[in-house]
Amino acid sequence: MTATADAEAAANELTPLADYLGSVLRRLRALPPLDLDLTQAYGNVLAEDVVAPHSFPAFDQAAVDGYAARWEDIAGGGRGVGYVPAQAGSPGGRAVRLNVVGDLGAASWRPVRLTPGACFSVAAGAPLPIGADVVVPVEWTDQGMAAVEIHRAPKRGYGVRKAGEELPAGTPLARAGTYVSPALVAVLAATGIGHVVVRPSPRVVIVATGDELVEVGRGSQPGQVVDVNSHALTAAAAEVGALAYRVGICDDDPEGLRGLLEDQTLRADLIITTGGTGMGPGDMVRRILSRREGSRAGPVTFTEVALYPGTALGFGTVGPEEVPVVCLPGEPAAALIGFEVLARPAINLLAGAEPVFRPSVRAHLLETISSPAGLREFRPAHVAERRGGGYTVQPLRGGPLTLSGLAEANGLMVLGERVTTAAAGSTVDVLLLDRRR
Structure with a gap:
């Protein structure tokens, strides 16, 4: 033998x-699942599906700092206080002047109504006055306080975030098995969720x-x-x-x-x-x-x-x-x-995480190597994306028993039990290591 x-x-x-x-x-x-405060849930996996209990945004609001107005008042034929010479690109070549009847910040809560020919100075995040359908950015105006000249007319709806525009109430936010990332924490908090059920x-x-x-x-x-x-x-x-x-x-x-x-x-x-x-x-x-x-x-x-x-x-x-x-x-x-x-x-x-195994890719081997018969070998390697698509993989020197190779590797090349020789140019499986570099 x-x-x-x-x-x-x-x-x-x-x-x-x-x-x-x-x-x-x-x-x-x-x-077993555990109910956790949202601030403690990061890094865990959701144990059940999560649905938005409230809309986001919760109300119509300004998306930029500027002036909340009615679009028809600034679109060239409105009932503004008057027209003055304007920069090129404004409607009719003239600027629109509107009365500024108040200021609204993000903490404003009393509902107010906009009348023709008027506007409110608003901060980003402030609730929109009733009747407003556009926010003119500050830099498109003379930044007036009692009255403002608008030098450039935005499109209808510009600078406005409508209630539920991004996430209406009832929207599925994440499924069971989803990793709780910082971005997901933000989404959950924005829709009014303070606790989630996770796997510890x-x-x-x-x-x-x-x-x-x-x-x-x-x-x-x-x-x-x-x-x-x-x-x-x-x-x-x-x-x-x-x-x-x-x-x-x-x-x-x-x-x-x-x-x-x-x-x-x-x-x-x-x-x-x-x-x-x-x-x-x-x-x-x-x-x-x-x-x-x-x-x-x-x-x-x-x-x-x-x-x-x-x-x-x-x-x-x-x-x-x-x-x-x-x-x-x-x-x-x-x-x-x-x-x-x-x-x-x-x-x-x-x-409760899915998938349980690391992701893998198929890669072209850059060097001919041998492998023990009858054993599935995991060999440290460096995997790289090719400019035209796909991946290449370079085995690291010393084979699978070298700690230095494991420390340098960004992948583990997998050679099946029936593989005794893998030729350069052949395709092999590679597990991708997600270590931070």
């Missing part, structure tokens, strides 16, 4: 990634395990490994929108691990562990969490998945509350890739 055939035979014993993700995500449900942001606890781990801030020594994962995964969970809590390092102590996880179930909607998912003598997470003890919920199932890097993943529940737990490998790059393919969709599902 050749080495390639041996690799393919071993890969055939692995669970396809799509099958594994489907089995995991079907076990999760979005968190999942509380995610991150635990790194291993006797070899030491805190950041120093270099590694023989027998020591700096804890990269708990910091990186806490940042990754926060990027998704979770309330992320880094617990820190847990030694490979069975009782200590059990006690820590039981304590964290009281404040977590999801627990992520990293390290100890293999089958070696020091892989304590797998040995402890794969057992069912007494009446405790569980066990956590560890599966060899056709994924590169990192094939061993765990999923299940812990504690009487049956809090979901995701177990990722200890190798930092494999942990980050595992987060992308498993933990990130799980967080989005708990949050």
